[in-house]
Amino acid sequence: MSTLRYIADNWDTLGPEVRNQLVIVGICMGVSAAVGLALGVAAARSDRVAAVAIAITSTILTIPSFALFGLFTIWLGLGSAPVIAGLILYALLPIVRNTRTGIRAVRPAVIEAARGMGMSPLQVLLRVEIPLAVPVILAGLRQATVMVVAIATVGATVGADDLGRPILAAVGRSTGSYERLLSGVLPVAAIGILADLILAGAERALSRGRITTAAL
Amino acid sequence: MISFEHVGKRYGAGPPAVGDLSFEVSDGEICVLVGPSGCGKTTSLKMINRLVEPTSGTIRIDGRDTATVDVDVLRRGIGYVIQQIGLFPHLTVAENVATVPRLLHWDRRRARARVDELLELVELPAAEFAQRLPGELSGGQQQRVGVARALGADPPILLMDEPFGAVDPISRERLQDELRRLQGVVRKTIVFVTHDIDEAIKLGDRIVLLNVGGVLAQHAAPADLLAHPASPFVESFLGGSRMVRRLGLVQLRGLALTADGGVSPTVAVDIGATLREALDAVLRAPDGRAAVTDAGRMVGVLDTEAIRRAAQ
């Protein structure tokens, strides 16, 4: 209760931090969805591309976030920009992996019928493969979003004015730190859960007739 | 007309899948490609819509070398049905059937009318089936949708690769009968692949029998194939009881019938029947004779000897 009270009392600083958190996550997911989808399609077409893309994106995930953000400050300075750049890289693996898996799961007969009816390779991709793989791709986006929402808080260490701020400020203090810590953690958790629910709902709504993660 | 001119296909460095194949398919006929597994039937079929590119020779459609036509344009003018059907599982039956009309940018109303017409043709009333997903249909119904989809933009040519291979024998027979009925209405040039010689005999106007390596063993009408197999391979592929099976293909209507002047037979058979049905009538008749009737009027009399002569 006292935490909610704390949040309400400090909304004039927390509000912008929530907004920044959403902006960072939003831009990051927009870019990594586009890049990840393109890479995932390329990875579905070629085993060599897949091996390289998955190796690189999984290696990126092993870099500590603080180090990755720090690296980007060299080119992008302090603030949200290096955080967004780092998070884009983090988000790629689940999106690329799931896009490839989803497209690969489309039955060859369906592709052959599509080609046989005179769809160009691009039409097959846009009208058949991606629509069929949508639930699996959404599952990847969901995983990436939940991960990115949490990691974005580390961005406060390189000057991003997001929900990592109250958490960072609370760490190591002896008094009054409990509410402050939670005032950052609770909104982060809420955003994460909300994003998860929305994307899971979309995944379910679009699963009729399509390839689902459960079927893989 | 589809013509194969010295067509060959070699996958990689192996032996040719199709050797040096030449034959023609006339407009409006069902040409069945039949032969043992791996003899190159599917390869030959897919070379027509260029899902497989020939490594030698030329395939022409109405005189035009298919290699010179834009491949997507070529395919939109050729219906294609495969055993695994390959319906789009996320699209409704109506959307599946409208695939090629949509690729050709037909307006919505025209495409809709066409879908209704086609579903009617394959006996899946639009009111009941148009909005279903393929997963909500039986195997036989899915295959009907596959055929309707292939007929989408009314292509003059239909390619069918073992379309009824995966359905149970009873549905299979029904689908075969339906295809015959359908062909009576739509009059397409159909190339039909099967490894089942009985299906080939039942459906084909002409049969192209291939041996391993895509070598043409014989190209003939079913009745001629049964009566005059060109080689021991053809004979063994056709199997036993050739002449009896052939009786089912010969219509009484084409025969020179004579009345023998004796007493009227007690058993009659209509002129629309086949020699097989006539033989059955003759065997049933107490005096071994059956009258052939045309609209109830007797036009001839058959006995076993007359049937034997007619069957040659």
Ligand SMILES: Nc1ncnc2c1ncn2[C@@H]1O[C@H](COP(=O)(O)OP(=O)(O)OP(=O)(O)O)[C@@H](O)[C@H]1O
């Ligand atoms: N994509 C391919 N790559 C290499 N070889 C192939 C390919 N497709 C077919 N073949 C070979 O070509 C030959 C003819 O194959 P095809 O599929 O045309 O036979 P089929 O007559 O349709 O056989 P089935 O009755 O079993 O379907 C076979 O020996 C097959 O192994």
Ligand SMILES: [Mg+2]
């Ligand atoms: Mg085959």
